[in-house]
Amino acid sequence: MAAIRVTVWNEYRHEKTNPRVAEIYPEGIHGAIAAHLRRAGSFEVRTATLDEPEHGLTEEVLEQTDVLLWWGHLAHDEVSDQIASRVQDRVLQGMGLIVLHSGHGSKVFGRLLGTRTGALKWRDDGERERLWVIEHGHPIADGLGEFIEIPKEEMYGERFEIPAPDELVFISWFEGGEVFRSGCCYRRGKGRLFYFRPGHETFPVYHHPDVLQVIGNAVRWAAPTPGAPAVYGRMAPIEPIGR
Amino acid sequence: MAAIRVTVWNEYRHEKTNPRVAEIYPEGIHGAIAAHLRRAGSFEVRTATLDEPEHGLTEEVLEQTDVLLWWGHLAHDEVSDQIASRVQDRVLQGMGLIVLHSGHGSKVFGRLLGTRTGALKWRDDGERERLWVIEHGHPIADGLGEFIEIPKEEMYGERFEIPAPDELVFISWFEGGEVFRSGCCYRRGKGRLFYFRPGHETFPVYHHPDVLQVIGNAVRWAAPTPGAPAVYGRMAPIEPIGR
Amino acid sequence: MAAIRVTVWNEYRHEKTNPRVAEIYPEGIHGAIAAHLRRAGSFEVRTATLDEPEHGLTEEVLEQTDVLLWWGHLAHDEVSDQIASRVQDRVLQGMGLIVLHSGHGSKVFGRLLGTRTGALKWRDDGERERLWVIEHGHPIADGLGEFIEIPKEEMYGERFEIPAPDELVFISWFEGGEVFRSGCCYRRGKGRLFYFRPGHETFPVYHHPDVLQVIGNAVRWAAPTPGAPAVYGRMAPIEPIGR
Amino acid sequence: MAAIRVTVWNEYRHEKTNPRVAEIYPEGIHGAIAAHLRRAGSFEVRTATLDEPEHGLTEEVLEQTDVLLWWGHLAHDEVSDQIASRVQDRVLQGMGLIVLHSGHGSKVFGRLLGTRTGALKWRDDGERERLWVIEHGHPIADGLGEFIEIPKEEMYGERFEIPAPDELVFISWFEGGEVFRSGCCYRRGKGRLFYFRPGHETFPVYHHPDVLQVIGNAVRWAAPTPGAPAVYGRMAPIEPIGR
Numbered sequence: 001m002a003a004i005r006v007t008v009w010n011e012y013r014h015e016k017t018n019p020r021v022a023e024i025y026p027e028g029i030h031g032a033i034a035a036h037l038r039r040a041g042s043f044e045v046r047t048a049t050l051d052e053p054e055h056g057l058t059e060e061v062l063e064q065t066d067v068l069l070w071w072g073h074l075a076h077d078e079v080s081d082q083i084a085s086r087v088q089d090r091v092l093q094g095m096g097l098i099v100l101h102s103g104h105g106s107k108v109f110g111r112l113l114g115t116r117t118g119a120l121k122w123r124d125d126g127e128r129e130r131l132w133v134i135e136h137g138h139p140i141a142d143g144l145g146e147f148i149e150i151p152k153e154e155m156y157g158e159r160f161e162i163p164a165p166d167e168l169v170f171i172s173w174f175e176g177g178e179v180f181r182s183g184c185c186y187r188r189g190k191g192r193l194f195y196f197r198p199g200h201e202t203f204p205v206y207h208h209p210d211v212l213q214v215i216g217n218a219v220r221w222a223a224p225t226p227g228a229p230a231v232y233g234r235m236a237p238i239e240p241i242g243r
Numbered sequence: 244m245a246a247i248r249v250t251v252w253n254e255y256r257h258e259k260t261n262p263r264v265a266e267i268y269p270e271g272i273h274g275a276i277a278a279h280l281r282r283a284g285s286f287e288v289r290t291a292t293l294d295e296p297e298h299g300l301t302e303e304v305l306e307q308t309d310v311l312l313w314w315g316h317l318a319h320d321e322v323s324d325q326i327a328s329r330v331q332d333r334v335l336q337g338m339g340l341i342v343l344h345s346g347h348g349s350k351v352f353g354r355l356l357g358t359r360t361g362a363l364k365w366r367d368d369g370e371r372e373r374l375w376v377i378e379h380g381h382p383i384a385d386g387l388g389e390f391i392e393i394p395k396e397e398m399y400g401e402r403f404e405i406p407a408p409d410e411l412v413f414i415s416w417f418e419g420g421e422v423f424r425s426g427c428c429y430r431r432g433k434g435r436l437f438y439f440r441p442g443h444e445t446f447p448v449y450h451h452p453d454v455l456q457v458i459g460n461a462v463r464w465a466a467p468t469p470g471a472p473a474v475y476g477r478m479a480p481i482e483p484i485g486r
Numbered sequence: 487m488a489a490i491r492v493t494v495w496n497e498y499r500h501e502k503t504n505p506r507v508a509e510i511y512p513e514g515i516h517g518a519i520a521a522h523l524r525r526a527g528s529f530e531v532r533t534a535t536l537d538e539p540e541h542g543l544t545e546e547v548l549e550q551t552d553v554l555l556w557w558g559h560l561a562h563d564e565v566s567d568q569i570a571s572r573v574q575d576r577v578l579q580g581m582g583l584i585v586l587h588s589g590h591g592s593k594v595f596g597r598l599l600g601t602r603t604g605a606l607k608w609r610d611d612g613e614r615e616r617l618w619v620i621e622h623g624h625p626i627a628d629g630l631g632e633f634i635e636i637p638k639e640e641m642y643g644e645r646f647e648i649p650a651p652d653e654l655v656f657i658s659w660f661e662g663g664e665v666f667r668s669g670c671c672y673r674r675g676k677g678r679l680f681y682f683r684p685g686h687e688t689f690p691v692y693h694h695p696d697v698l699q700v701i702g703n704a705v706r707w708a709a710p711t712p713g714a715p716a717v718y719g720r721m722a723p724i725e726p727i728g729r
Numbered sequence: 730m731a732a733i734r735v736t737v738w739n740e741y742r743h744e745k746t747n748p749r750v751a752e753i754y755p756e757g758i759h760g761a762i763a764a765h766l767r768r769a770g771s772f773e774v775r776t777a778t779l780d781e782p783e784h785g786l787t788e789e790v791l792e793q794t795d796v797l798l799w800w801g802h803l804a805h806d807e808v809s810d811q812i813a814s815r816v817q818d819r820v821l822q823g824m825g826l827i828v829l830h831s832g833h834g835s836k837v838f839g840r841l842l843g844t845r846t847g848a849l850k851w852r853d854d855g856e857r858e859r860l861w862v863i864e865h866g867h868p869i870a871d872g873l874g875e876f877i878e879i880p881k882e883e884m885y886g887e888r889f890e891i892p893a894p895d896e897l898v899f900i901s902w903f904e905g906g907e908v909f910r911s912g913c914c915y916r917r918g919k920g921r922l923f924y925f926r927p928g929h930e931t932f933p934v935y936h937h938p939d940v941l942q943v944i945g946n947a948v949r950w951a952a953p954t955p956g957a958p959a960v961y962g963r964m965a966p967i968e969p970i971g972r
Contacts, residue, residue, distance in 0.1 A: 092359060094866055111354075111357055112357040114354055114356050114431055115335055115431055115432050116335060116432065119473070121474065121475060121476065121477075121478045123477060123478055123479070126484075126485065127480070128484075130663060130665075132645075132664070133957040133959075134644055134645065134667070136645050136919060136958065136959045137823055137920065137921070137953070137954070138916075138956060142954055142956060143955060143957075145957060146645070146959070157478060157618075158657065159473035159475070159620065159622050161335070161432055163431055164409065164621070166895075166896075167916075168654070171657060171665045171667075172665070173664065175480070175968070177482050177616060178478075179658070179665050181620070181657075187406070187407065187864065187866065188357055188358055188406055189358050189359065189866070190865060190866035191866065192866070224866070225871055226872060227866040227868070228870040228871075228873040229865065229874065229875055230402035230865045230875070231364070231875055232362045232364060232402070233365070234366060235365070235366055235400060235421070237368070237370070237418070238419065238420035239419050239420050239904070241371075241418050337623055373908075375886075375887045375907070375908050376713075376714040376716075377888065378673065379676060379713050379714045379715065379716045379888050380673065380677065380710070380711070380713040382713070384714040385711055385713060385714075387714040388715065389714060389715055389717055400861075401862075401900065402863065402865050402875070407896065410652075410673075411893065411897070414887065416902060416903075416906060420902060421902065422859075422861050422902045422908050424900075430621065430623065430653075432623070433622060434623065467623070468623070468624075469628045470622050470623040470624060470625070470627050470628060471619040471622045471627040471628075471629075471631060471632060472622065472631065473622045474632055578844055578845060597840075599843050600840055600841040601821055601918050602821060605959075605961045607960070607961060607962065607963075608964070609964055611966070612970075613966070613970040613971065641964075645959035645961070649892070649916070649917055661966070661970050662968050663967035672892070673892070673893065674843055675844050675890055718850060719850065719851070720850075720851060720852060721852055721886060721907070723856070723904070723905025724905065724906035727854050727855075727856040727857075727904050
């Protein structure tokens with residue numbers, strides 16, 4: 001089996017302006033995730049960031065990407081409509097997409113789901129999060145325990161304005177009193193999407209082994225399979241009509 | 244119970260240029276559907292068309308609409324982005340939306356579902372269609388038999404690029420050899436959507452009693468219920484954090 | 487519209503042996519729920535209990551029942567297989583079913599869902615529960631706030647062995663660290679099912695106005711609609727075959 | 730990756746009494762499917778039949794089975810309740826199950842889905858079937874064209890009394906006028922189920938390359954993945970309660 005080709009996309013702004021974030025992620029959030037995926041083997045990994053030409057997501061890069069990871073927060077509006085459409089099209093043609101944490105508010109995610117995916121509750125107080133595995137037979141849960149525990153995280157709470165997921169893998173419990181649908185699978189066109197909640201930039205969440213385990217599992221789950229062709233447009237009948 | 248306020252939107256172009264369509268629908272497709280809903284009672288019905296200012300869908304009209312019906316075909320691109328966004332927003336806030344036949348390719352439907360909803364097979368040969376009831380306990384099937392039979396219709400065939408419906412009520416069989424998911428329910432934000440396939444402009448489909456029965460049922464199903472409030476943004480904890 | 491005919495079924499054992507339960511529910515859990523539904527109007531309410539002949543669920547009673555509520559706990563095994571099958575059949579033919587709290591372990595619920603629905607976590611320490619509304623446009627959430635808060639309840643925690651619900655309306659947060667899918671809609675055959683988590687016998691949960699509100703909403707949601715007939719068996723073709 | 734261990738179960742009665750079936754399947758339906766899977770490689774295949782002790786499905790055999798295929802028709806009632814329960818339990822613990830054709834009426838399938846899965850339309854006139862691929866990115870559709878065409882088959886028609894599938898991969902068109910949900914994915918407990926319609930005993934359907942392709946794909950899809958543990962029962966809190 002050929003290696004899965006992964007592109008880790010990051011807005012890459014917090015790391016340049018907030019020393020705390022820079023300390024946690026000296027190579028950027030994308031760098032930390034890419035390093036993990038490279039260590040995990042069986043992936044061919046590259047990265048791309050907002051401030052590169054075409055945000056690093058040229059036609060050529062996307063053509064060579066099986067699964068795209070997306071982390072953004074401050075600058076969703078700076079992503080050009082053209083690139084957002086390009087990513088959307090590629091997902092519909094089969095590319096996997098994994099949207100991380102504050103990427104919920106991105107153009108890419110909102111366009112693919114059709115709702116105001118930026119709408120949710122939040123609180124940035126560094127509280128305990130427990131992500132319970134709801135579908136314990138799901139491949140995205142491979143190798144986990146009953147739950148993932150993160151000692152300090154930003155809270156996200158329901159109501160989260162998303163379509164009901166095709167598969168709901170994780171539900172989060174937060175110390176302060178909220179719950180959240182934290183692991184959401186969707187199929188759109190020929191592509192598979194996974195939203196995974198954890199990853200506030202001021203906590204070392206992408207160094208947490210269980211979080212990294214989920215990311216690797218999700219890449220494998222979202223990678224395209226050959227499937228069948230889809231043909232659109234005018235079509236001749238197989239049966240004579242109007243006998 | 245207050246009457247459900249319905250707005251029937253129609254592109255209203257075929258009727259002005261194609262004498263056959265004008266003959267079938269002298270008051271327009273919107274006129275035929277509106278007349279039926281008025282006869283059915285318990286609805287307050289108005290119509291709106293593409294060539295009116297703001298396509299007839301002002302803020303005020305939408306504020307006073309519980310359920311919007313949408314028929315379009317030739318001129319999806321002439322619907323302004325602003326009005327398409329306005330309709331999308333209203334659906335997410337609770338307005339019901341019923342998309343009819345070639346309305347599958349509309350901006351409104353595509354934005355709410357996130358896929359290329361214009362992508363399907365078709366053949367305009369006037370062939371027999373049978374819409375089988377798949378969920379026979381669904382309120383949208385109230386009062387039907389086991390299937391709806393339409394003697395002459397345009398064919399639409401799979402693959403239809405939509406997200407898997409939350410509820411699949413009808414599947415069509417076509418004489419020429421195809422099948423189609425013809426009655427598709429979705430929930431998006433606070434609103435309910437129903438896609439209903441039949442209704443090619445050159446056949447008298449919106450005079451068919453079963454088709455009109457489904458449209459009335461769907462309006463009742465899609466009408467907003469009070470539900471619960473959704474609050475978004477920063478939120479204080481109910482529990483003290485970090486003990 | 488004719489009144490919805492409701493039968494509230496209760497095991498009715500705790501109330502006879504535990505003085506605390508008897509004090510909270512002097513007329514039994516079924517009595518408290520029935521009294522609420524009678525006050526709410528538009529329902530015709532009767533009750534039935536385990537120790538009546540045929541558990542109070544004769545063919546005649548079920549024939550005259552639009553929606554059945556089910557509370558059981560200690561004596562799931564004392565429900566006869568014959569009556570469990572009778573209830574299952576009636577649901578498949580269109581009767582609504584609302585399963586409350588420890589009713590998750592009942593024969594009726596297990597047979598309709600096909601999994602070991604008794605399998606979940608629990609802790610009987612009287613802790614705070616918050617049921618968050620996940621689908622805020624759903625009719626079962628009508629009239630609620632953003633969440634229901636219950637000051638003291640038994641905890642139920644995931645993994646709960648159920649098929650993924652067709653619609654997930656509530657997710658519970660518990661003070662002690664767990665989450666739970668607390669409001670689950672299913673369609674089975676022609677019938678609609680709703681599982682609603684709260685209701686441990688030693689706390690006055692069925693006197694809580696929001697809990698009662700949900701029960702009334704759920705009865706309306708689960709009540710049968712006419713739908714369409716389903717015909718099974720050998721069938722002649724509409725088209726000649728093998729031309 | 731270890732080979733997937735497959736057990737092909739067949740009622741194996743038609744082959745012994747109907748010379749036409751014996752001619753098509755000299756080694757039995759199970760033999761034909763097993764031979765294909767062996768040729769396909771990467772599977773460890775055994776067979777089991779109704780008239781063996783414990784129907785060939787001892788605890789030991791099931792313990793060593795990753796995916797079970799099930800073909801039955803005449804003798805669903807002869808499958809013992811005990812063995813049906815044993816298979817159901819194993820599926821809930823993670824074993825994949827693929828139910829073929831008339832296996833829809835089996836105890837095993839009915840118990841896992843909770844509905845009268847034997848209820849559907851049928852006609853045994855040897856008509857043309859076209860299975861359209863609805864989810865063209867699904868791994869079960871790998872390697873197919875837009876549809877599978879079977880020149881002569883028994884018809885199955887809707888209404889088919891099943892819960893709405895978690896994923897609907899195929900819809901069949903029949904020459905005589907019916908449609909059918911022919912490829913249905915479910916998750917139950919830790920296990921994955923796939924129902925695949927084709928396979929009437931008097932036509933050489935299990936020699937059709939596309940049908941065999943789907944069966945191989947489905948085995949790979951249904952094979953257990955490690956997932957996460959599920960713990961049930963009483964549980965201590967992580968948070969102190971009732972502060």
